[in-house]
Amino acid sequence: MTFLLLIFLIAVSATIHIRAEYQNKRLLIYIFKPLTTSLIIVIAFLQPIEVSAYYRIMIIFGLFFSLGGDIFLMLPKDRFIPGLLSFLITHIFYILAFTSASSFPPGFLLLIPGLIAIGIILKILLPYTGDKTIPVIIYAAILTLLYWQSAGRLNESFTHSSLTAFIGSILFIFSDSTLVIDRFVKKFRSARLLVLTTYFTSQLLIAYSI
Secondary structure: OHHHHHHHHHHHHHHHHHHHHHHOOHHHHHHHHHHHHHHHHHHHHHOOOOOOHHHHHHHHHHHHHHHHHHHHHHOOOOOHHHHHHHHHHHHHHHHHHHHHOOOOOOOHHHHHHHHHHHHHHHHHHHHHOHHHHHHHHHHHHHHHHHHHHHHHHHHHOOOHHHHHHHHHHHHHHHHHHHHHHHHHHOOOOOHHHHHHHHHHHHHHHHHHOO
16 A cells, blocks of 8 residues: 555655756746655655665665765756766666666676667767766776676576566656757657656666566
8 A cells, every 4th residue: 555655655756856847937947846755755765675785786886876866866956967967877786776676787788789779869969969978988898898797697597676676767868868869959848748757667667566
């Protein structure tokens, strides 16, 4: 019952936040964006542990850094680089969690789809990133490693934890890719809806992988 209530509250909070983004209601954004991620963190704390304590701790640390990234990216002044750094640290914690539950490095063939996808995104993106090119490339490399390790873990052991973490990782990459294309290449109206729905879903799935 508690879990279902939290899912409901996350859905309501995320919906209010997304609506506020489109209506540019800053106070609601400042309340409900961090609230949604905070509720996901509560899910991570309350999950019955199906994995190691180390895995759980790494995921929770990652969620807290993503909360910091949320705050940086919603501020009125440009805090893109601090936000990017916060989410980069988030992904490193997630990778450490996935690595603790599977072999490293995974098979090279599993890396190929990730390299192709990230390569296409960078080809579209890099002509527009200017002085942020190096941070964007580093972040893309970490995303590729996140995908590779989560795919390797799923390939090695098909479990509830590995499946939800893998889907969460894919959605996180989609969310981040949509965000930077909207920011640097071309703005489009549905971007925030796509970014936020996939972002919150990915975080929820990764928290649920505990």
